[in-house]
Amino acid sequence: MTLPVARNELIVGNALTVLGGRHMARLFEVPDDAPLVGSVAFGLIDRGTNVVQVRPSSSCPLSCIFCSTDAGPCSHRRRSEYIVGLDHLLEWFKAMVAMKGNGVEAHIDTVGDPFTYPRLADLVQGLADTDGVTTISLQTHGALMDEENATELADAGLDRINLSIDSTDPEQARLLAGTPSYDLLKVVRTARHICSETRMDLLVAPVWVHPINDGELGKLVRLAKEVGAGKRWPMLGIQKCEFHPHGRRTREMRQVSWYDFYRRMREVGLEEGANLVLRRSDFGIRPANALPVPYRQGEKVGVRVIGPGWLRGETLAATRDRKRLVTLVGAELDQGIDLRVRLLRTKDNILVGRPA
Ligand code: SF4
DSSP: OOOOOOTTEEEETTEEEEEOSSSEEEEEEOOTTSOSBSOSSSEEEEOSBSEEEEESBOOOSOOOTTOTTOOSTTOSSBOEEEEOOHHHHHHHHHHHHHHHOSSEEEEEOOSSOGGGSTTHHHHHHHHHTSTTEEEEEEEEOOTTOOHHHHHHHHHHTOOEEEEOOOOSSHHHHHHHHTOTTOOHHHHHHHHHHHHHHSSOEEEEOOEEOTTTTGGGHHHHHHHHHHHTOOSSSOSBOOEEOOOOTTSOOOTTOOOOOHHHHHHHHHHHHHHHTOOOOOOGGGGTOOBOOOOOOOSOTTOEEEEEEEEEOSBTTEEEEEETTSSOEEEEESOOOOTTOEEEEEEEEOGGGOOEEEEO
């Protein structure tokens, strides 16, 4: 399998090592017999709607100062990055769509950047060829995207790119991306190309990092209009910056309440003549059959360690029946160990446990 090589990454032997600010995260190729439901870091996530979240890889070339998943070369917490084989991922995806029925949206939204997946166009093609799938979308900050690979994705069947552009000022955009080489002008150029030269739609999805980019919200609405975003879906969806226990933040950043967030969205929307308060129905999201959750919170289950954990202090395991992945917290254990764990979380089939 070809390994993704993004900036700040170095191939060492068979493993790809990501050079971090304080540590190195090792790339782990997910075994083909591993389940692909249960982890937030890779595989599939089903939250009981017609949207299936597809996560083929976890790496990211950027180090955004507000990153909720502490991704990229400056990560302090990541122990591993994951990559899933294409056929393996599509096999699990097809089974999930068969359970959900028609009108499914495949949303490629990793804990890093999907463009680190070396077979991204093949993945989009495979998703598009799946009976029951009507929409394929992808979330990115666009650092590895260019006119050529964007066109390739459109030709493979991608319908929409949710592109996070957090500032119209190149210097501030570099600061927010935590990456001196981040090239805002190239990202905007590619955005224009997507809207004018491909069948895909574009949704500009900035993160409001209060107070750093407060003055940019209106300008970002104008940018989304100017590049031609919103051919089929809303042109802009500003995201609220949420502080996460494992995420990054700076001293300057302040978290706004949901009340203040929506108030500001209404104000900017009125000033710029745009709807910035989006609903799930704007994207055709509706309830749909959900994959059963086979375990209850607090239950003890037998698992086998199948790989390194995503974050420091964690281990990747699978249930003995190989139906679900389980993230073990509070232990870094060796591959192949069998043990019993108590499940701390089972919501949405994302399983977190602790050795019992
Ligand atoms: S916010 Fe997105 S693009 Fe930025 S570091 Fe995190 S995962 Fe990467």
